[in-house]
Amino acid sequence: MSAVFSDPDDVxxxxxxxxxxxxxxxxxxxxxxxxxxxxxxxxxxxxxGKTAAAKxxxxxxxxxxxxxxxxxxxxxxxxxxxxxxxxxxxxxxxAESHHDQIRDADLFTxxxxxxxxxxxxxxxxxxxxxxxxxxxxxxxxxxxxxxLFEFLGEGAVTIPELGTYTAARRPIVxxxxxxxxxxxxxxRRRCLYHWIDFPSPERAAQIVRRSVAAARDPLIASTTQFIxxxxxxxxxxxxxxxxxxxxxxxxxxxxxxxxxxxxxxxTLGAIAKxxxxxxxxxxxxxxxxxxxxxxG
Amino acid sequence: MSTPTVLRGVDKAAFAVALGTRLRAxxxxxxxxxxxxxxxxxxxxxxxxxxRLYWTxxxxxxxxxxxxxxxxxxxxxxxxxxxxxxxxxxxxxxLGGAQSDGERxxxxxxxxxPDQPGSGLPWATLPSVxxxxxxxxxxxxxPERFPGRLAALAEVPFEELNPQQMQVLGxxxxxxMSTWPTRRSRRQRIDRAGHxxxxxxxxxxxxxxxxxxxxxxxxxxxxxxxxxxxxxDVSQSMQAQAAAYLHLMRALALTADAEVFAFxxxxxxxxxxxxxxxxxxxxxxxxxxxxDRFGGTRIATNVRALLASHHGGQVRGAIVIxxxxxxxxxxxxxxxxxMARLRRRAFRVMWINPRAAAxxxxxxxxxxxxxxxxxxxxxxxxxxxxxxxxxxxxFRCSGPR
Numbered sequence: 001m002s003a004v005f006s007d008p009d010d011v012x013x014x015x016x017x018x019x020x021x022x023x024x025x026x027x028x029x030x031x032x033x034x035x036x037x038x039x040x041x042x043x044x045x046x047x048x049g050k051t052a053a054a055k056x057x058x059x060x061x062x063x064x065x066x067x068x069x070x071x072x073x074x075x076x077x078x079x080x081x082x083x084x085x086x087x088x089x090x091x092x093x094x095a096e097s098h099h100d101q102i103r104d105a106d107l108f109t110x111x112x113x114x115x116x117x118x119x120x121x122x123x124x125x126x127x128x129x130x131x132x133x134x135x136x137x138x139x140x141x142x143x144x145x146x147x148l149f150e151f152l153g154e155g156a157v158t159i160p161e162l163g164t165y166t167a168a169r170r171p172i173v174x175x176x177x178x179x180x181x182x183x184x185x186x187x188r189r190r191c192l193y194h195w196i197d198f199p200s201p202e203r204a205a206q207i208v209r210r211s212v213a214a215a216r217d218p219l220i221a222s223t224t225q226f227i228x229x230x231x232x233x234x235x236x237x238x239x240x241x242x243x244x245x246x247x248x249x250x251x252x253x254x255x256x257x258x259x260x261x262x263x264x265x266x267t268l269g270a271i272a273k274x275x276x277x278x279x280x281x282x283x284x285x286x287x288x289x290x291x292x293x294x295x296g
Numbered sequence: 297m298s299t300p301t302v303l304r305g306v307d308k309a310a311f312a313v314a315l316g317t318r319l320r321a322x323x324x325x326x327x328x329x330x331x332x333x334x335x336x337x338x339x340x341x342x343x344x345x346x347x348r349l350y351w352t353x354x355x356x357x358x359x360x361x362x363x364x365x366x367x368x369x370x371x372x373x374x375x376x377x378x379x380x381x382x383x384x385x386x387x388x389x390x391l392g393g394a395q396s397d398g399e400r401x402x403x404x405x406x407x408x409x410p411d412q413p414g415s416g417l418p419w420a421t422l423p424s425v426x427x428x429x430x431x432x433x434x435x436x437x438x439p440e441r442f443p444g445r446l447a448a449l450a451e452v453p454f455e456e457l458n459p460q461q462m463q464v465l466g467x468x469x470x471x472x473m474s475t476w477p478t479r480r481s482r483r484q485r486i487d488r489a490g491h492x493x494x495x496x497x498x499x500x501x502x503x504x505x506x507x508x509x510x511x512x513x514x515x516x517x518x519x520x521x522x523x524x525x526x527x528x529d530v531s532q533s534m535q536a537q538a539a540a541y542l543h544l545m546r547a548l549a550l551t552a553d554a555e556v557f558a559f560x561x562x563x564x565x566x567x568x569x570x571x572x573x574x575x576x577x578x579x580x581x582x583x584x585x586x587x588d589r590f591g592g593t594r595i596a597t598n599v600r601a602l603l604a605s606h607h608g609g610q611v612r613g614a615i616v617i618x619x620x621x622x623x624x625x626x627x628x629x630x631x632x633x634x635m636a637r638l639r640r641r642a643f644r645v646m647w648i649n650p651r652a653a654a655x656x657x658x659x660x661x662x663x664x665x666x667x668x669x670x671x672x673x674x675x676x677x678x679x680x681x682x683x684x685x686x687x688x689x690x691f692r693c694s695g696p697r
Contacts, residue, residue: 008341008348028341028351035340038333043361073485085503179361188359189329195361234568234581275606276565 004034004061004128011060019210020049020056023203029194030057039152039173041137041188044196047240049207050176053196054133057172063128066171068117070140076147080157081119084112108161118148119157121171129169137187138177145187152190201228204244211245215252222259223248227271229288233280239271246270261290303349308338315374316357322370324363330356346375450680454540454650463575465680466543472684473551477694478519479613479643490516522643522694524554525611527602529620530586531560531593537650537678541619542579544683546570555610558586559598565607595663596626599634603641615690616642619677621651622664631663635670644672644693648686652676 005011011027011034022030030053033040042050058065068079088107095102115123121132137145151157152173156166175191177183199207204224208215224244231238239247247270256263265282272278285291303311312334316326333356343349350371358367446468449461457465484490486497497513505511526545530538538558548554549570558564564586572578595618602608616638624631639645647667651657653676659665668674673689676682 008351024347025351025354028348029355032337032340032352032355036333036336041359083504089506185325185359189327191359192333192355193359194355195364234572236568276568 005031007031014060015056018056018059020052020060021203021207021210022053023199026053026194026196029192033174033192034172036192037155037170039175039191041175041177041183041191041193042196043177043179043193045198045238045240046178047242048196048198049241050196051133051135054131054135054174054176057174058131061128061131063126063130063172064124065131065133066117066121066124067133067135069135070137070144072139072141074140074144078116079118079144079147080116080151081159082114082116083108084114088112110162113159113162118151119165121173122151122155122157122165122167124171125168129167130171132171132173134173134175136178137175138180138183142184145184149186149190152187198231199241201225204228204241207241208245208248212248212252215248216257218258219251219256220248223251226259226264226288230271230281233284235272235277235280236274237277243271243273259290261285264290303338303343308335312338315353315370318374319357319367319370322366324358324366324370326357330359333357349375447681450684452680453678454680455536457540459539462540462543463579465540466547466575469543469680469683469687470547470551473547473687476521476552477691479522479694480517481520483518484515485518486513487516488514490514492516521553523610523614524548524552524617524690525602525607525614525642526554526556526617526619527563527598528556528558529560529593529595529618530558531623533593533621533623534619534650537619539579540680540683541677542566542570542582543575544619544686546575546578555607555614557598557602558582559593559595560586561592561594561597563598563601563605592625593620593623594626595620595622595624595667596630596634599631599638603634603637608641611638611641613643615644615646615694617646617648617686617690618667618671619648621649622647622659622661622667624661624663626663628662628666632666632670635667639670645670646673646675646686646689646693647671648675648677650676650678653678653682 005014008024008027008031011031012022012024015022015027015030029040029042032038034057042053044050054067055065091107091112092102094100113119117132121130124130134148154166155170156164158164198204201221201224204227205220208220208224209217212220227239227244227247247267250267250270251259251263254263254267264285268278268281272281312331316331316334319326334353337352337356341348341352343352353371354364354367358364446464449457450465450468452461454462484492484494486494492515494513494515497515498509498511499507501511501513502509526548528534528538528541528545534541542558545554545556545558545566549556549567554567556566556570558566566582566585569581569585570578572581599618603611635645649664652674657676659668659674672693675686675689677686
């Protein structure tokens, strides 16, 4: 067990240094994941910083981030390992031309093995364990989840021709899910679980202040409050933290110092991602205190 | 690392098992793995505050977002409403019969009976609070009905149903839509039963066999759910039926990924509102959102508005259901023109009319008669049974699967 972090407060402080603000829940979750060597499953609405958490941990402990983006149809060949068939074929041809005898065992060696993210994380040789981010696991097929069990449970990968690889230092594994489908209980059982809530307006303001250095405080405060109100409407896609940061950057690029109606309408594309959401937000601007009568 | 102030002198394993048992009793599937994780976490993060104890327990024991509320209830019941047994009575008979001060609060689950509140925990919890926390959700449940009674209720016209009955029938309606007709999409995926050979995938796989295409990879078209668009008339003349149609629209929006609109004089999109979990609040908010409810009717104007809006593209290839009695303030020519456009763009157009159920019904209203040539079907809809038949009809008309 590596003493990467000393306690949850240390996690909070170290992540703060790389400009990622965490609350007590997430810092405890990350600390336990690192200390107990168990995978951590992060869930939450889109744009609350699930992927960013993994990146921040990697940056804080100065170790590479190995990323596996899941998608429909992801197989063992893209996630774990693959044999380098071209080289195997060349070796056979070469052996034939030299009239050498060649056996199966000669072809299935580490020399012909192509590492994919999970195997790379296991075979990583460094002083600190790498961070493996398995992003949007809900996008992969059910079968792929089953493929991960050995790795998540024992931190090992078995290649039939070569044997089992076990990690010298267990990689810090962070899985994220957007809940587009339910994950299997067997996967959940092997992981620690943390649900990231959408931050309160004050906390959101702190996060935005870190991300957009150029923005003014009054702008940030009114923007995060606005987002908090807008999230209570029935929107097709409620704006998340990422949208809030985009919006404040957009507003400060335009030179806005405080939130006024014309600026909101001009930059609404940063938070409203469908025409219906756009209409809903514009229709409720009066109610939110941005009446059209304000000269702008 | 500070010395832990919470749970000092408590057997961590016994505590974790007791908490796990308590959580399991409330329906949170806490496994032995979770409990083991929790004990290890308690060692790694000495609980020096209630918040830290909460997060440690939540991260290791809960594996699902839907279980968080139940977990919070149990955790609060255990840690907010608990009292250490410090009164003289309790001192005379300490839990578990331990002697020394440090060990007095050690929980021994085996000694206390399973029906005793707070059993297995190193302190006593107030019985009333625990009972409240554990019974609260069972009271709100809707009593289950026998299928036979439900079927009888489905035959009752909408006018004679109360809102509770309507809600039950609405849920029944949603449950009849477990599968949904599909259409062929232009995307393809690998499938052994496919007829077309996927050149790219075959070549890629032949890499393992020295570029000999030993294994042919087949693909076939991905099938997608056929979209349904429903327009519901909520004007004065449809007052009695509108509530029931909202239930049909909600069932469609939830199961079939439908786009649903209500109209009287103007068009209102209800898809997001009706997509909510809670039936009551969905129906309530939908009623509140339709501002021109029970005013006049302008069917032709609203069909045109739908086709002109950015949802107009979604009509293409969709099954469009218009729910109205056909009384229109627009002229018959306008409606005929609008319906002709709708018919050209949609896959099927169905009209459901509450009056069509009456014996000897004839579409004698000029606008209804004008719209009829452009509809694939005119269906009666005055009971939930007939709404279920509308769904059957959607299946029938959407062609072979």
